[in-house]
Amino acid sequence: MTKMRSNRLKIVFMLCLAFVTTGGQHFESKVAQLLQDETEHIKCFVEGKDLTCFWEEEEERNHIHDQYTFTYSYEKKNKMACAVSSLYLLASNKTILFCKLPKTPFFTTLDVQVLRDGRMLYTRSLNAENVLFLDPPRNLTVMSSGKEGQLNVSWLPPLLKYMDDSMIYEVRYAVDGSNMGKVEVIKVSTRLVLLGLQSNTRYKVWVRVKPDGVAYKGYWSAWTEPVFGVTPPSDVDPLIVLLVIFIGLILCLLSLTVILSHHKFLLKKLWPDIPTPEHKFPGLFTVYKGDFKEWMSHNNGSMWGRSVPVYTEELPSPLEVLSEVSLTSHGTSQREERKPVEEDEEKESERSDSGLTDRWRDPPHAHWLMEQLRALQENPESRSQSSLLQSHDTYVTLNQGDNEQQVDDVFEETLPLQTLFTTAGTSSLGTSHSDLGSLQQSSGSGRLSSQSSFEYPNHTWPPKGPGYAYMAVADSGVSMDYSPMSSSRISCTGPIW
């Protein structure tokens, strides 16, 4: 039993000590604050329902309590004395003297005085209801309201009777960890909804209180201890989220399908192949590694026999055919030396002796033509008898006829042409020259006259029948590409290009 009683007494003592220390802490903090803010010598405040007045001790004195006297009076009554106490403030290293008025009269003018050694030191007139220094609000709570960006804040007013409707509160809130805060002022009400907050964020909230200044006046209380609250996350409907995800998946699948079905087309459009001229110049890049000169030299011969499309800026000029040439007589002597292909062609030319052919025959190959030239050159008789066509020049002169007179006529006719189209080369009859070689017409059956540049000697040509001398001329503008005329196949009925 004794142990239980002692334990209970200890508990009660501890509680009282805690209460006193709490109140003492409030008292000391209030004193410290007024020590800085209040300019009067006698600083007074009301805590609860008691008025406390204190002043600062300037000099250290012994027995300070005996020297100071505190008196007060109101409503012209007699002065009353108050007991003086001292307090040492650790934070500011100062000593203050204070007095708590018993039964503090409110709503009346109080005259207080401080006397030291019987002499008045300080004096002041004040109303107690104007110096209220309230305790901080109690039971501060911060809760989520369930709505986005909102917090519900509530608290209880300090324990004071008849003053609940004269309070004004200040709520301060800030994001946890941030120094930037906002302040909201609210009158009388002890609830507040904070709006415009960030979602899913932790906030710190403080509150303090002060009389509203109508019936009671006073100082701002100390801030409460901070209370934390977390705002609810942003309000997103899960159904909407699912729908958005579903639609997104469908769109992705559709786009993938389209891309895969047209990937070639899209690839071609987005990443077109760089055109290369390789197919026009076989072997240029693979064999000769881009060396065009070398490629040209190796492919020079093959180029002549082909019908390569050569583009020229010059417009094709028509070749006027003036006469037919028959080359049957001399041509027979050369037939044996010719190839079978040539015989076929010769036969064809004989068949066409009756008239001008309306078509060009295929030009003979270069090889065959060269052989033809050699044959003609080896045979001087034929040379003397026949007139060789020298194809040094660009143009071929064709003439139909088998006598000198025709030749002369042809000469006369072609002289102006020859003079016009003369080039450097071997010289023979006239002034016409050729670039590439000369061919003499094997058969003297006729003469050639036209715009061609073939020379023909002043030999009589044995008439052979109507024949046509033709040549294929391909003028690339860079080099002259034409095949020498064949004696057995002479036909010109159309323009020579």
Add this chain to the structure above:
Amino acid sequence: MQTFFGLVSVLIVFVWLGGKQVFPLQPICDLRVLDHFVREARDSVVIMRGSRGGCGAMKSYFVPLTSVDFAFWEHIDVQELAVEVQTGLSLLVQALSTAMKAVSNSRLANALDNNISNIHSLSQILHSLDLQHARSTVLPDDSAPASTQTQEVSSLPELLQVQSSFLRGKVRLLLSAAPACQRQNS
């Protein structure tokens, strides 16, 4: 003709009911009304300080005591408090009327007249609280103050200070502690 007599009878009934006061007055417990009067009393002090000759002639005024001891008030009877408040309001009306006649500044005179009207309104408010002994009685000018709960002031500034303190103190506490207002708040 019959309708006319019917209307007349209804009107008579209403007048009778109004005279009998069958419908009680609703208590006015909103302290914002009193706060309005308190602010206007404070305005009179400001006007007085800013006007020439604001102090007026030095004259004695009998005014009520204004001090409030909360420890004492927790044990006091509300009825007794109501009587004290009504008496004090009457004294204030007398003193303000006397001061208004002596003041030359028209603006200050108007402010004092406003204060007198406010005190009359306060009396009606206290009447609405149905305090048995709180009746609106204005003592005549020449009647002597019977209660000892008075004090004497010798200047207009002191008078206005007493008025402000009385309204903020005793009158406000009575309105806060009135049973009719306690029933409304609970």
